[in-house]
Amino acid sequence: MASTIVEARGVTKDFGTVQAVKGVDLSIAPGELYGLIGHNGAGKSTLFKMMLGLIPISTGEIRIDGEPVNGPRFRETRRKIGYLPENVVLYDNLTGLETLYFFADLKAVPRRECTGLLDKVGLAHAAGRRVREYSKGMRQRLGFAQALLGTPRLLFLDEPTTGLDPGAIRDFYRILRELKGEGVTMVLTSHILAEIQERVDRLAIMEGGLIRATGTVQTLREAMNLPLTLEIAGGAGLAEQVGRVLEGMAIESIEEAGSVLHIRLPREAKMPALARLATLGDTMRDLRVREPSLEDVFFGYRNG
Amino acid sequence: MLSIDFRQIAIVAGKEFWDRIRNRWVLAVALVFTAFALVIAYFGAAQQGAVGFRSIEVTIASLVSLVIYLIPLIALILGFDAVVGERERGSLDLLLTLPITRRELILGKYTGLAAALTFSTIAGFGAVGLILSPQLNLTALFHYAGFMFSAILLGLSFLSLAVMLSVFASDRTRASGLAIGTWFFFVLVFDLLILGMLVVTAGDYGGAVFPYLLLLNPADVFRVLNVFTLDEVRTLYGLATVFPEALSNPAILGGVMLGWIVGPLAVAIWRFER
CATH class of the missing domain: 1.10.238 (Recoverin; domain 1)
Incomplete structure (x- = not known):
């Protein structure tokens, strides 16, 4: 087996004068659970369809398990691929x-x-x-x-949890984990970013026909250098005391929501801030560090 | 793409055929054919003041006038959403990711639908043939079998046109419009056009070519095949003298019909693979 199961090099797709995909490079390793995110029109379904050989590639090349898509031996490759289209409609x-x-x-x-x-x-x-x-x-x-018919080695899942209730979504990802244990590679798209972020190994963010970023959720967060949020619960006078101990630090904002303070601060200020907050003792009842969500990362890339 | 896996064709064809058996499409169409054919066989000559079965040739001539409207319509309805229906439903993408080529998919769809249509035609008109058989001699049975066979070819040619439309149309609504348009053109308008041309030119220019223009319409080929190859009918309609000899050769006409089956299907495959 090749070291990459899905390999895209300089892939573009033109529809008349519109270029839907503008030069995508992508490689997915065997056994990976890979997420492709992007809003409607970002080009992710077009890329998906080219990877499956449903529409021709304008320029560039895609290989699945070493075999060029729609090449002479791709018919055999298809036997190893499973596909779940978005909003699948089968025979009533x-x-x-x-x-x-x-x-x-x-x-x-x-x-x-x-x-x-x-x-x-x-x-x-x-x-x-x-x-x-x-x-x-x-x-x-x-x-x-x-x-899943024929124990495929590679699964393409387009918005697979649409229409499923929370219990079914849990069951679905349980099956994906089992398949991952068996070494199956899975590429999935989802617009429910919160759902995908704890479950994929790596992801690609697509926007305007290009892949803006790839990596694990953690590396994307760090690359974006998005601020963290500290959530502190405590008794009366908490806001003033917190304001006092954090004075002089590069805090972005402090907001009070009921009895909880939300403090946004740069990633590098996290440890110094925690050390100072520890001196508050019993005034603090609880403290949580909230990492930026995939949504934050996603919108960061879109707007940045 | 050049190699063809007949197993894949058979699987798709089997599904299409059994779908039509299960939803009773085959049964319904067969019953329509039986009912109409019986009525025509026994009351077809009522205009001439006689009720009851007359001769097989007159019966076939009446059946031809019915079948020429009915079978193209049924075939077009059967086939118009073969491809565009799957596309609109979203199942086409799924099918095309399976180890099946576009050519195999179309051939499978066509074969399955063609089997359903052929089965209905044989069952429907065959039942009437059985009912009439005590009154028919061997020659008459032979003519009737010829009529059934040509009716099948007529259906298959319009089914081929329908599948072609289904590949070209961008949605089901447009495909159904095209199907109705095709029926109007070939069944109603075409003959009027030819007649109009004949009248306008008063038969002075290229009059000898006109009979051959009929080959451009599978419905007319069917009519010619049935009417002009029957001696009694030729005499009855006084057509024997005006018609070119080549056009009363069933083998040539059958070949043209075959062309009308293969041609549109080939265009459909060509287009679908692009």
Whole structure:
């Protein structure tokens, strides 16, 4: 197996006079759980479709497991790929099990795998019901089961948790963790940044047809040098005492929300500030350090 | 892209065919064919003051007038959303990420739908053939089988046109509009155009070419195939003298029909692969 399973070099995509993707380089290692984030029109679905060979690449090259997308041997490569499209709509007139049979046949996967997969995504009870009667979440689970047919080595998941309730989202990521344990590479997009940030190994932020940044959530935070927030709860007079001990430090802002103080300060001021706050003793009931969220990082890149 | 995996075609075709069996499309269309054919066989000559079965040739001539409207319409309705429907639903992207080529997908869709249409036609008109069989001799049965076979070819050619529209159309609404337009053009407008040209030129210019223009319309090929190859009908309509010999050769006409099946399908594949 190659050291990168997905490799994009100088990829562009023109639609008439509009350039939707403007030169993307990307490499994803085997076994990685990779997030692609960006708002609508950032070019991430176009990039996704080019990686899957659904639309031709204007310039540049994408290789999946060493094989150029839509090259002569890509048909075989497809057997290793699972894909869950956004808002998947399957065939209303078939039952869940029949739907999987159809896709299993096309992927040349034995039909006996299907029942187990329905069980894995929590649809065993509805295997014999027509998809017409499925809820949105159930359709999404069925789409996911379809993507897992044939134990793919690489999964492309486009907004996979849309329409799932919190319990189902937890189940979904539990399955992703299991797959990661088996060495499966996964590329997923999501607009729910809070959901993705604790779960992906690395991510790419796309904006205006370009990848603005790649890395782990932590390296992106540090690269952006976004301020941290200290949240301090305490009794009466807290604000004045905190103001006194932090005097002369490069504090960005102090806001009072009920009995909690929110102090925004630069990353490098964190440790000195904590040392001074420790002298307050019992006046402080609780202290939390809040790292910038992926949202903050994301909007930082968009606006910066 | 040049190699074709027939297994993939068979899987897609099987799904399309069983979908039409399960939602009773095949049954409904077969019943329509049976009902109309029976009515025509027994009451087709009512205008001439006679009720009851007359001869197979007159019956076929009446059936042809019905089938020429009905089968193109049914075939166009069957096929117009074959590709655009999947695209609009979003399942096309998913299908295309599987180990199946665009060519195999279209051929699979076409084969499955063609099987459903063929099955309905054979069941519907076959049932009538069975009912009539005690009154038919071998030659008459042969003519009736020929009619059924040409009706199948007619359906397949319009199904091929429908699949082609389905590839070109950007959404289902437009595809249904194109399908209706296609039906109007080939079934209603085309003959009027030719007739109009004949009248305007008073038959002075290129009159000999006009019969060949009929080959540009699969519905007319079907009509010619059935009407002008039957001796009794030729005499009945007084057409024997004006028609070129080549056009009463069923093999040539059948070949043209085949062209109408393969041609639009080839265009559909060409376009879909771009």
